[in-house]
Amino acid sequence: MEIPYTTEVRKDTGLYNAKVGIWLFLASEVMLFGALFSSYILLRVGAVEWPYGWLNIPLGTANTLVLITSSITTVMAWASLKMGNFGRFKMYHAITLCCALTFLGIKSYEYHDKFIHYQVDLKDGRIVDGHMEENNKDEIVILGRYAKNMHDVLDLHERKDLAKPAPIKIERSDIAYMENYGPWHNTYTAIYFTLTGLHALHVIGGAIVIFYLWAFGGKMWKSDPERFTNRVEISGLFWHFVDLVWIFLFPVLYLL
């Protein structure tokens, strides 16, 4: 049985069905991310202290530029098909896929940086904050700084006049508690990983669909080019939405 309205426009909606479907889906996505943004606002406003400068701004900026680039290549891929140029579509979407992988690579590096970043509470009350260099049975080495209390830990990242981090050797017997900057560390890391993790899942999902169309789309392009072009448009709408979410995530998490 043939699926109706894959290319022809319905009289009542004025659109082909997939376009109505993707916009309804995107509407639900707006509410999903809206709920998370709302949670972010409430957590931030309700926190006694909120860390600033914990994320790498140059990397966040680079990722923003990468996603914007992927957005233009996505729309250019669709426009290429509209102009009947399948070769150019392949080229533009190859760039889109490279951008997606670059984005995920940078994000993975940032996540890794948080997972090797430790806050070590010593038995004498001081705190050591920095990146784990060595993790042995009897001692650990942190490339970081000493802090008197939690306020100083937050301040360490905000103050630019501090000396460079130095290696600090700590006996395990001197450690009261230590924890890395994973999602469990505090409210900030929890909402950071939730928001960016969900966004990264969307990037992965979108990239898989774009890869499928890029790698296996040739057959449909030959048999039903208009339907294929519509599929590319639908995947593109999703990809632009992913870019749109990041446009708000970047300043909210990295800059403010």
Added chain:
Amino acid sequence: MSESQAKSQTHAQPHDEHFSHHVRRYLYVFYALLFGTLITVGASFIPFGSRGANIAVALFIAGGKAFLVAGYFMHLISERKMIYGVLGFTAFFFAGLMALTLWSFADFPPHTITH
């Protein structure tokens, strides 16, 4: 070349000029988005008097960038009524969600909102 592909390419010829115009517009939007990103980063280092003011400036720029992506890359400036209807409902409920969030600020004890 299959019949449908040939049909598509024949169909595409009159559209070429039309789409070339669109492509130029996409490029302008792309440059504006790159510029907007740099402005966002630059503005975050300028003290506008309070953190709230900095947040407002950053969200204003982000809103402008979002308009460019949604309006031109997602073609919302020239969409069908039905899409506007769907997005109208979404905007209504999103605004309601944010209004409830802001309303809840009244539940915080005085002078505790510092961020």
